[in-house]
Amino acid sequence: MADVAVERNSAAPVPKVRKRGGLRTALKRKSTAAFLMTLPLILLISLLVIYPAFYSLHLATLNKSMQRFVGLGNFQFLFTRETFWLVVQQSCIFAITAVIFKALIGFVVAHFVHNIPAKGQRKWRGMLLVPWVIPPAMSTLAWLWLFDPSYSAFNYLLAGVGVDRIPWTGETGWARFSVILVNIWVGAPFFMIMYLASLKSVPDQLYEAAAIDGANWWQRIWYVTLPMMRNIIAITTLFSLIVTFANFDIVRILTAGGPLDRTHIFATWAFRIGIEGGDIPLGASVSLFMIPILAIAAVFILRDINKRGNEA
Amino acid sequence: MTSTAVIDKSAPTRTVKLRSMSRDRTWALRWSYFFLTLFAIFALIPPLYMLITSLKTSAEISAATNPWWVYHPTLSNYVELLTSNQFLTFFRNSALVSIFVVTITMLISVPAAFALARMRFWGSATLATGVFLTYLIPETLLFLPLFKMFVVFGDMTGIQLINKWYVLLIVYPTLTVPFCTWIMIGYFASIPKELDEAAIIDGASWFQTLTRIFIPVALPGLIAATIFAFTVSWAQFLYPLVFTTSTDQLVLPVGIITTLIKGDVFAWGQIMTGALLGAAPPLIIYAFLMDYYIAGLTAGATKG
Numbered sequence: 001m002a003d004v005a006v007e008r009n010s011a012a013p014v015p016k017v018r019k020r021g022g023l024r025t026a027l028k029r030k031s032t033a034a035f036l037m038t039l040p041l042i043l044l045i046s047l048l049v050i051y052p053a054f055y056s057l058h059l060a061t062l063n064k065s066m067q068r069f070v071g072l073g074n075f076q077f078l079f080t081r082e083t084f085w086l087v088v089q090q091s092c093i094f095a096i097t098a099v100i101f102k103a104l105i106g107f108v109v110a111h112f113v114h115n116i117p118a119k120g121q122r123k124w125r126g127m128l129l130v131p132w133v134i135p136p137a138m139s140t141l142a143w144l145w146l147f148d149p150s151y152s153a154f155n156y157l158l159a160g161v162g163v164d165r166i167p168w169t170g171e172t173g174w175a176r177f178s179v180i181l182v183n184i185w186v187g188a189p190f191f192m193i194m195y196l197a198s199l200k201s202v203p204d205q206l207y208e209a210a211a212i213d214g215a216n217w218w219q220r221i222w223y224v225t226l227p228m229m230r231n232i233i234a235i236t237t238l239f240s241l242i243v244t245f246a247n248f249d250i251v252r253i254l255t256a257g258g259p260l261d262r263t264h265i266f267a268t269w270a271f272r273i274g275i276e277g278g279d280i281p282l283g284a285s286v287s288l289f290m291i292p293i294l295a296i297a298a299v300f301i302l303r304d305i306n307k308r309g310n311e312a
Numbered sequence: 313m314t315s316t317a318v319i320d321k322s323a324p325t326r327t328v329k330l331r332s333m334s335r336d337r338t339w340a341l342r343w344s345y346f347f348l349t350l351f352a353i354f355a356l357i358p359p360l361y362m363l364i365t366s367l368k369t370s371a372e373i374s375a376a377t378n379p380w381w382v383y384h385p386t387l388s389n390y391v392e393l394l395t396s397n398q399f400l401t402f403f404r405n406s407a408l409v410s411i412f413v414v415t416i417t418m419l420i421s422v423p424a425a426f427a428l429a430r431m432r433f434w435g436s437a438t439l440a441t442g443v444f445l446t447y448l449i450p451e452t453l454l455f456l457p458l459f460k461m462f463v464v465f466g467d468m469t470g471i472q473l474i475n476k477w478y479v480l481l482i483v484y485p486t487l488t489v490p491f492c493t494w495i496m497i498g499y500f501a502s503i504p505k506e507l508d509e510a511a512i513i514d515g516a517s518w519f520q521t522l523t524r525i526f527i528p529v530a531l532p533g534l535i536a537a538t539i540f541a542f543t544v545s546w547a548q549f550l551y552p553l554v555f556t557t558s559t560d561q562l563v564l565p566v567g568i569i570t571t572l573i574k575g576d577v578f579a580w581g582q583i584m585t586g587a588l589l590g591a592a593p594p595l596i597i598y599a600f601l602m603d604y605y606i607a608g609l610t611a612g613a614t615k616g
Contacts, residue, residue: 034431041424052457135547137565138587142358153379246450267452
């Protein structure tokens, strides 16, 4: 509501441009045109994003045949299932570990790329971004084949140095490691590109000043690079946390949740229950557990947008 | 890490500062190249291994030879897939879906971005923020309610959308439109106001201002958004897996996974060939339009 007042005020000076046309008709025509131009967008978002989001809240309160209202029955049922707590645990392990390593690797690699002469950077950047460009479903297939129980090309190399064959996707610990590894492989290049763009925007004078003050490499990173990159690090991490938390393709293709549901995360388990198991309400209840992380992210991002708005 | 350790070792020799500094730089550079090579190997192993496997016969794949080398290269996997009607259907479905989705996305998001960037109206700022937040809602939260919605819609109107490839034209825009609108707002907002004011003084309508001024000037942004929309719709896996099941309605990623994986070890040559062909269109676009691709990638966080 506060918005309305602000918008009216800021809209007032605009009609200066149309000197001939009446102020009122100009405003009217402009806002009608603007509304019509945004109408498809509004319809799309409200019908296919906002409505389903609330519909899923409604679905979560129904029984399996979707004819009876059961209130919080689905959630009560979930809380008694051991698998549910495994999924919660694995989703957190998966998302947090993967995001930390993606951010670290992205940061380190961005520095290496930034370090080399400018004319070679394009080539390296081009190669290093390839994992992000390939559709994840396709590259995960390559990983699945690299992890194959009997023909694993990694195990072939390891056998060469005398290491036993590793059950990459067959054993809980290794399967969890594998899904995280593939996720890092896909996501680290994104961090690298974001950090590289932001490294390039740090003015050289700051480093020169730090060098004159006798700062060593670590102090230069801690007192110059990190504060200058703080915003981009925060937003990239937040964004990646959401995407990783909601990941589906990698886990689905690599392990399909196995062995014994140990690598299921919210999305893959919701798919297993809702589509494969035919219990849409229970599946919807599972996927609703992704909302808290989304809400936290939304609050931070809104705050950031408001801050930027005030600065401008 | 190691590169900097080297710097510290030679740091005390202050008297020959110039020489030691250039030596430090050389070493830092060598270490950078060394680690970059390691990371590049890590990044390129899966696609390279796809290529290696795709050139092998089933017999060679199941043989106990070195998996990292092709002893008898053959194109038979490519020939087989590219002459199989099923695979060509997947490819056609993917291409149709992506092209239509890109068109729909641009038709929705460009006018909307123009209105939100230039024609401030009641609630426009809120709407712009809302668009960005919508982009953050993952598809994994929406696939079950959407599935149920389409089932109910089918029961009510008799129009069955489930298991038809064109249902994807309805759901994919929810993934592409918010982000494309968001980056187009950023590009449009960076165009100087004087430009469109001049156009309007010369008697141009809002529509003409958009098509004659904004679209040509913001063309790099438009290309970046188009690439984004294309790669997202080409790579999407969850929605087609949920909404389509008959083999003649599948798109490429789902088609490869559901039809080529039969629990048969020796189909890996074809699976890798299919995966490589499925990865080819985004890779080709990336190879030729890398700068636009990266601009689109970084625009989301740096603009607006």
